[in-house]
Amino acid sequence: MRYTKKNRRFTYNSQANPIQDIRMKIVVLGAGISGHTAAALLKKKLGRQHEVIVVSPSEYYQWIPSNIWVGVGRMSVEQVRFKLPRVYDRWGIVFKQAKAVSIHPEGDEEIKSGFVSVEYTSEGNKGKKEKVAYDFLVNATGPKLNFEATPGLGPGKNSLSVCSCDHASHTWDELKKAIGLMKQGKKQRFLIGTGHPKATCQGAAFEYALNLAFEFKQRKLSHLADITWISNEYEVGDFGMGGAFIKRGGYITSTKVFTESVLAENNISWIKRAGVIKVEPGLAHYETLDGSSNSVEFDFAMLIPAFAGQGMKGYGKNGEDITSRLFAASGFMLVDADYTPKPFEEWSVSDWPERYQNPSYPNIYATGIAFAPPHSISKPMKSPEGTEIFPSPPRTGMPSGVIGKIVAENISEIIKHGGTNHRHLANMGRMGAACIVSAGYSMTRGLGATMTVSPIVPDWEKYPDWGRDINATVGEIGLAGHWIKIFLHYMFLHKAKGYPFWWLLPE
Amino acid sequence: MSEKRITKANRDEFYPPIPTSGTKFWRSNFLYQMFKFFRLNLKIMRIVVKGHS
Numbered sequence: 001m002r003y004t005k006k007n008r009r010f011t012y013n014s015q016a017n018p019i020q021d022i023r024m025k026i027v028v029l030g031a032g033i034s035g036h037t038a039a040a041l042l043k044k045k046l047g048r049q050h051e052v053i054v055v056s057p058s059e060y061y062q063w064i065p066s067n068i069w070v071g072v073g074r075m076s077v078e079q080v081r082f083k084l085p086r087v088y089d090r091w092g093i094v095f096k097q098a099k100a101v102s103i104h105p106e107g108d109e110e111i112k113s114g115f116v117s118v119e120y121t122s123e124g125n126k127g128k129k130e131k132v133a134y135d136f137l138v139n140a141t142g143p144k145l146n147f148e149a150t151p152g153l154g155p156g157k158n159s160l161s162v163c164s165c166d167h168a169s170h171t172w173d174e175l176k177k178a179i180g181l182m183k184q185g186k187k188q189r190f191l192i193g194t195g196h197p198k199a200t201c202q203g204a205a206f207e208y209a210l211n212l213a214f215e216f217k218q219r220k221l222s223h224l225a226d227i228t229w230i231s232n233e234y235e236v237g238d239f240g241m242g243g244a245f246i247k248r249g250g251y252i253t254s255t256k257v258f259t260e261s262v263l264a265e266n267n268i269s270w271i272k273r274a275g276v277i278k279v280e281p282g283l284a285h286y287e288t289l290d291g292s293s294n295s296v297e298f299d300f301a302m303l304i305p306a307f308a309g310q311g312m313k314g315y316g317k318n319g320e321d322i323t324s325r326l327f328a329a330s331g332f333m334l335v336d337a338d339y340t341p342k343p344f345e346e347w348s349v350s351d352w353p354e355r356y357q358n359p360s361y362p363n364i365y366a367t368g369i370a371f372a373p374p375h376s377i378s379k380p381m382k383s384p385e386g387t388e389i390f391p392s393p394p395r396t397g398m399p400s401g402v403i404g405k406i407v408a409e410n411i412s413e414i415i416k417h418g419g420t421n422h423r424h425l426a427n428m429g430r431m432g433a434a435c436i437v438s439a440g441y442s443m444t445r446g447l448g449a450t451m452t453v454s455p456i457v458p459d460w461e462k463y464p465d466w467g468r469d470i471n472a473t474v475g476e477i478g479l480a481g482h483w484i485k486i487f488l489h490y491m492f493l494h495k496a497k498g499y500p501f502w503w504l505l506p507e
Numbered sequence: 508m509s510e511k512r513i514t515k516a517n518r519d520e521f522y523p524p525i526p527t528s529g530t531k532f533w534r535s536n537f538l539y540q541m542f543k544f545f546r547l548n549l550k551i552m553r554i555v556v557k558g559h560s
Binding site for chain 2: 257260261263264265267268269270398402432433434444445447450452454472474476477478479480481483484487506507
């Protein structure tokens with residue numbers, strides 16, 4: 001890759017020319033787990049010589065995994081978030097509180113390099129538009145919480161959410177009201193799970209269901225709580241990754257057994273293979289894989305919406321629409337994955353990206369939830385009516401951080417040493433992940449389910465028996481899980497705030 | 508007074524394994540859980556380090 005100062009645009013050349021003598025501009029869209037990780041590492045590796053700009057519509061960084069505890073009143077909103085400008089000022093990162101509207105990878109008549117059109121969201125600048133030029137672009141916008149995909153779903157309508165700290169705080173307010181009614185002896189029905197036939201993030205909803213059960217137990221109100229888990233999984237314990245196998249009690253058993261055991265122990269009943277299609281006040285309608293249409297009544301519903309891309313557009317040099325070269329139909333960004341449609345039996349880990357680089361514009365990368373996966377991990381399922389009911393692949397937490405890290409490392413190496421080589425790779429078919437599912441907040445009586453899988457996407461060629469490394473796949477429940485979750489909360493906030501030795505902490 | 512929930516044999520929640528009192532004890536035993544805390548953290552660290560190049 002060669003950078004020519006004259007037109008500030010990349011051209012391909014077989015020669016590997018370092019471009020470290022030119023001041024480069026790297027724009028990161030989004031300041032979540034992936035974007036913040038990428039921006040922090042880019043600045044650390046590139047120093048003052050190059051400019052790192054972060055564009056995010058919110059001035060806060062939030063540690064999303066702890067929103068569960070906000071939703072049950074165990075943490076305040078301020079404990080799970082902090083303001084970004086102070087941290088970025090210290091690091092020398094330019095922060096623009098704005099929303100990215102469109103990407104112009106070829107520039108226009110005014111700006112020769114690629115640029116992003118942004119619209120400010122900060123007080124005082126609200127609505128102001130700007131073109132932010134870049135030499136490298138990292139799209140880490142995260143998902144759009146697509147509540148609109150399910151009529152009646154979401155805060156302000158007929159259900160609640162814990163997907164952001166504001167949502168979680170509102171959910172806690174509603175939970176307090178439900179607890180108040182239970183204290184008066186009124187039985188309450190809780191419906192927790194996925195709010196769309198193709199929603200993902202089952203883990204977060206599962207955590208919330210377990211935390212609810214724990215909170216009622218602590219208040220001696222369990223007998224007045226009727227908790228139901230509703231999910232688009234074929235079997236509970238699928239978690240969007242096709243389930244997993246773990247060693248437990250002298251057997252190798254599936255996460256279905258583990259998850260059903262945890263639900264049954266907490267007196268939570270479950271509805272599986274269910275796609276919620278509409279939510280009315282106190283009533284959720286769903287379709288199941290066998291084609292039946294049902295409904296379930298509730299007093300309190302926390303349902304995770306479908307995720308979609310942020311809806312950014314792409315424009316060429318002359319203003320032509322090139323959105324399809326940048327984004328998949330879902331709105332997520334196209335990267336170096338194999339998007340050829342294939343039957344489930346032919347899926348392979350090599351379908352999954354490892355550089356997260358856009359094939360049409362190699363100086364554009366997409367990290368975290370923003371990249372378009374080649375397909376789901378769970379087997380696609382359809383009801384007789386044609387409704388697809390199965391989880392979308394999860395890309396949150398650890399994979400998001402790892403992808404942000406390797407993209408930052410590759411970009412900084414290209415800038416420092418030139419070439420087109422991407423030395424750092426992170427294929428989800430080779431990368432492991434740990435998921436700590438809180439099952440109750442207490443340092444002495446709390447519980448957490450620790451689940452690790454390696455790799456995230458099953459590799460049936462390498463591991464023909466179980467799809468994954470059985471020695472690295474764990475499912476354990478205990479007080480230690482809660483301690484780990486608390487430890488990770490403080491560790492990752494320490495890291496995100498850039499406190500001493502933050503760079504030593506893993507993703 | 509708490510109302511005991513009756514689980515019916517033909518329902519899904521009847522079939523999964525339920526932890527014994529011994530399992531519940533070890534789940535919250537401080538020393539055993541301290542050991543688990545370090546062991547699980549080690550497992551997670553191994554996954555993180557192995558997961559990307």
